[in-house]
Amino acid sequence: xxxxxxxxxxxxxxxxxxxxxxxxxxxxxxxxxxxxxxxxxxxxxxxxxxxxxxxxxxxxxxxxxxxxxxxxxxxxxxxxxxxxxxxxxxxxxxxxxxxxxxxxxxxxxxxxxxxxxxxxxxxxxxxxxxxxxxxxxxxxxxxxxxxxxxxxxxxxxxxxxxxxxxxxxxxxxxxxxxxxxxxxxxxxxxxxxxxxxxxxxxxxxxxxxxxxxxxxxxxxxxxxxxxxxxxxxxxxxxxxxxxxxxxxxxxxxxxxxxxxxxxxxxxxxxxxxxxxxxxxxxxxxxxxxxxxxxxxxxxxxxxxxxxxxxxxxxxxxxxxxxxxxxxxxxxxxxxxxxxxxxxxxxxxxxxxxxxxxxxxxxxxxxxxxxxxxxxxxxxxxxxxxxxxxxxxxxxxxxxxxxxxxxxxxxxx
Amino acid sequence: xxxxxxxxxxxxxxxxxxxxxxxxxxxxxxxxxxxxxxxxxxxxxxxxxxxxxxxxxxxxxxxxxxxxxxxxxxxxxxxxxxxxxxxxxxxxxxxxxxxxxxxxxxxxxxxxxxxxxxxxxxxxxxxxxxxxxxxxxxxxxxxxxxxxxxxxxxxxxxxxxxxxxxxxxxxxxxxxxxxxxxxxxxxxxxxxxxxxxxxxxxxxxxxxxxxxxxxxxxxxxxxxxxxxxxxxxxxxxxxxxxxxxxxxxxxxxxxxxxxxxxxxxxxxxxxxxxxxxxxxxxxxxxxxxxxxxxxxxxxxxxxxxxxxxxxxxxxxxxxxxxxxxxxxxxxxxxxxxxxxxxxxxxxxxxxxxxxxxxxxxxxxxxxxxxxxxxxxxxxxxxxxxx
Numbered sequence: 043x044x045x046x047x048x049x050x051x052x053x054x055x056x057x058x059x060x061x062x063x064x065x066x067x068x069x070x071x072x073x074x075x076x077x078x079x080x081x082x083x084x085x086x087x088x089x090x091x092x093x094x095x096x097x098x099x100x101x102x103x104x105x106x107x108x109x110x111x112x113x114x115x116x117x118x119x120x121x122x123x124x125x126x127x128x129x130x131x132x133x134x135x136x137x138x139x140x141x142x143x144x145x146x147x148x149x150x151x152x153x154x155x156x157x158x159x160x161x162x163x164x165x166x167x168x169x170x171x172x173x174x175x176x177x178x179x180x181x182x183x184x185x186x187x188x189x190x191x192x193x194x195x196x197x198x199x200x201x202x203x204x205x206x207x208x209x210x211x212x213x214x215x216x217x218x219x220x221x222x223x224x225x226x227x228x229x230x231x232x233x234x235x236x237x238x239x240x241x242x243x244x245x246x247x248x249x250x251x252x253x254x255x256x257x258x259x260x261x262x263x264x265x266x267x268x269x270x271x272x273x274x275x276x277x278x279x280x281x282x283x284x285x286x287x288x289x290x291x292x293x294x295x296x297x298x299x300x301x302x303x304x305x306x307x308x309x310x311x312x313x314x315x316x317x318x319x320x321x322x323x324x325x326x327x328x329x330x331x332x333x334x335x336x337x338x339x340x341x342x343x344x345x346x347x348x349x350x351x352x353x354x355x356x357x358x359x360x361x362x363x364x365x366x367x368x369x370x371x372x373x374x375x376x377x378x379x380x381x382x383x384x385x386x387x388x389x390x391x392x393x394x395x396x397x398x399x400x401x402x403x404x405x406x407x408x409x410x411x412x413x414x415x416x417x418x419x420x421x422x423x424x425x426x427x428x429x430x431x432x433x434x435x436x437x438x439x440x441x442x443x444x445x446x447x448x449x450x451x452x453x454x
Numbered sequence: 455x456x457x458x459x460x461x462x463x464x465x466x467x468x469x470x471x472x473x474x475x476x477x478x479x480x481x482x483x484x485x486x487x488x489x490x491x492x493x494x495x496x497x498x499x500x501x502x503x504x505x506x507x508x509x510x511x512x513x514x515x516x517x518x519x520x521x522x523x524x525x526x527x528x529x530x531x532x533x534x535x536x537x538x539x540x541x542x543x544x545x546x547x548x549x550x551x552x553x554x555x556x557x558x559x560x561x562x563x564x565x566x567x568x569x570x571x572x573x574x575x576x577x578x579x580x581x582x583x584x585x586x587x588x589x590x591x592x593x594x595x596x597x598x599x600x601x602x603x604x605x606x607x608x609x610x611x612x613x614x615x616x617x618x619x620x621x622x623x624x625x626x627x628x629x630x631x632x633x634x635x636x637x638x639x640x641x642x643x644x645x646x647x648x649x650x651x652x653x654x655x656x657x658x659x660x661x662x663x664x665x666x667x668x669x670x671x672x673x674x675x676x677x678x679x680x681x682x683x684x685x686x687x688x689x690x691x692x693x694x695x696x697x698x699x700x701x702x703x704x705x706x707x708x709x710x711x712x713x714x715x716x717x718x719x720x721x722x723x724x725x726x727x728x729x730x731x732x733x734x735x736x737x738x739x740x741x742x743x744x745x746x747x748x749x750x751x752x753x754x755x756x757x758x759x760x761x762x763x764x765x766x767x768x769x770x771x772x773x774x775x776x777x778x779x780x781x782x783x784x785x786x787x788x789x790x791x792x793x794x795x796x797x798x799x800x801x802x803x804x805x806x807x808x809x810x811x812x813x814x815x816x817x818x819x820x821x822x823x824x825x826x827x828x829x830x831x832x833x834x835x836x837x838x839x840x
């Protein structure tokens with residue numbers, strides 16, 4: 043029963059592939075009088091599989107995008123003592139459908155002096171890398187869309203493409219707010235890409251592979267106790283996870299790093315001149331990028347699709363991913379925004395040294411003996427001490443607290 | 455022209471080549487339609503990268519001839535218009551105008567009315583400062599949460615205003631020699647309850663955000679207003695006190711019954727955005743104390759002096775009535791020629807005068823800081839433009 047649900051999507055996929063091949067055979071017999079050759083049948087099956095994977099990813103994550111917007115609005119509303127959307131469907135769950143219809147039917151305004159081509163292309167260019175990032179994540183048991191040996195690198199490389207799109211949007215709009223927002227976006231995303239990648243390096247070092255499937259495989263089986271093998275429970279893994287989350291927040295332009303949009307000063311930043319569905323595409327890219335980042339975080343540090351056999355593997359993956367998304371929403375409801383120079387200082391002065399030191403810590407962990415429980419405990423404590431020391435040094439000497447609470451006096 | 459950069463520690467001077475990258479200032483017109491200019495306010499900002507080099511406030515988008523209107527209207531007629539000056543604080547606006555007229559006409563206000571006025575004014579201060587903190591935090595990017603918490607509390611106070619005056623924002627409540635309608639014991643009980651619970655909200659707000667690292671980084675040492683400049687620019691209210699000047703008209707003039715009430719005046723030391731934010735928080739705590747005393751001591755008696763409003767005339771002369779409004783010194787300068795209308799009517803609007811110093815505070819800071827500094831001034835455009 044468990045296996046049925048666990049592999050449900052694959053079974054359905056195999057059934058559709060079989061159906062398509064059978065149809066192909068039928069058509070071939072009708073036209074040529076003989077079934078498809080073995081090579082042709084193989085090609086048809088492979089092609090169908092690719093189409094199916096694409097359709098599934100687009101479908102599932104477009105739906106997830108809708109749910110995430112609903113979740114964000116609802117959670118923010120509850121944090122802020124409001125109701126949030128509650129008119130369309132149960133609990134306002136179909137609000138995103140109404141939003142989509144609204145966006146599609148709105149007028150598409152292009153500024154008169156905009157660079158028309160760049161302005162038109164930017165929303166498409168921003169969405170493509172966000173969607174492509176999902177190609178490298180294993181969603182469940184036997185459910186990796188691609189089995190690339192360099193999946194982690196490919197993920198970051200593809201993700202970096204969105205910077206260009208944001209700058210295209212800002213530049214093409216010919217608007218001062220846009221250009222400021224685009225400048226901020228490029229500076230911010232390039233700065234935070236470095237700690238983001240460095241935060242993932244320890245995992246790659248320990249696993250010895252850049253393949254996301256192997257990284258997941260290295261993080262244990264499906265028992266309750268196997269959860270202890272998630273990398274987040276090791277000191278370097280925990281530090282890396284925190285670094286990764288912070289950098290991913292900045293990378294997906296989420297509060298408190300939402301400077302490119304900078305609502306209070308730049309109105310909407312790089313997408314201030316976009317309306318209708320082009321705006322929706324930016325919105326979609328932001329959310330899908332955020333979910334992809336959450337997915338990579340789950341893959342690298344939270345054991346990927348592994349989890350006790352209470353839920354199918356893909357549900358574990360989705361659940362963990364949404365947990366990270368919820369965390370991001372919670373941040374947005376709570377924190378003020380950093381200023382542009384503070385943002386840069388934080389990336390270069392706090393996160394970069396800490397991430398570099400974390401790589402060293404991981405090397406120490408890698409070489410310490412962990413054969414017995416006692417040795418493992420010693421290794422854990424040593425690396426924990428190293429992480430704490432690194433944190434202390436960075437917070438005390440490199441990137442210090444910006445302010446302190448003050449004591450006020452009263453007029454006599 | 456790029457200035458040579460002297461580096462004393464390294465012991466040499468960097469002189470950029472003339473053909474170094476040529477940069478340009480970016481002139482941005484922010485407003486009048488902008489999410490965080492607090493209404494129809496415009497700033498012409500000249501930016502060098504992200505840094506503000508020049509900033510020109512442009513006002514007048516909400517000008518509606520308030521002073522001229524009042525001069526064409528009888529004395530009583532402009533009370534509802536004063537509501538619309540600073541639409542967050544209609545009660546204190548009413549009071550300042552009534553105080554000026556009472557001075558001119560020599561009207562004695564009964565005890566109970568004075569207490570009611572103090573209660574209304576301090577409730578106004580509470581809700582104004584709460585919302586101001588919320589708006590300021592929204593400007594720093596804390597997306598709405600503190601603001602909506604403040605609005606939740608403001609609702610309770612507006613409910614009290616509605617129960618007393620019939621209107622939530624445009625209260626039109628005070629009259630020459632008292633208030634328009636007395637409050638009953640149920641109202642006082644409800645007000646006591648709101649006041650008792652108010653410190654919980656202030657604690658909640660503080661726990662949510664005051665110690666927040668990002669907030670400290672965004673507000674401390676930003677937009678410093680030195681003591682001397684603040685005095686010279688005629689800044690008043692919490693903004694002046696945040697710069698360390700002990701000047702509270704409730705203490706200086708002791709108008710109404712403030713002389714009898716026990717409260718303290720919090721002072722800042724640095725005069726930056728954080729001081730302005732926190733002085734307001736402390737003022738709210740003092741306001742709660744004032745309200746507790748006033749609600750405890752309020753006497754029985756008439757709630758107005760029984761001044762005949764029909765054909766109301768004021769002796770020849772001029773008078774200036776001022777109160778410590780939530781935003782600063784709110785004054786009304788009135789000249790009477792003995793007729794049923796003021797000969798000259800002038801509003802000293804604290805929002806407007808506090809705004810004049812904006813450029814001095816913003817220059818040299820980042821664009822994002824300019825918005826936070828503007829938020830810390832606490833303006834309402836209805837009062838700035840009149």
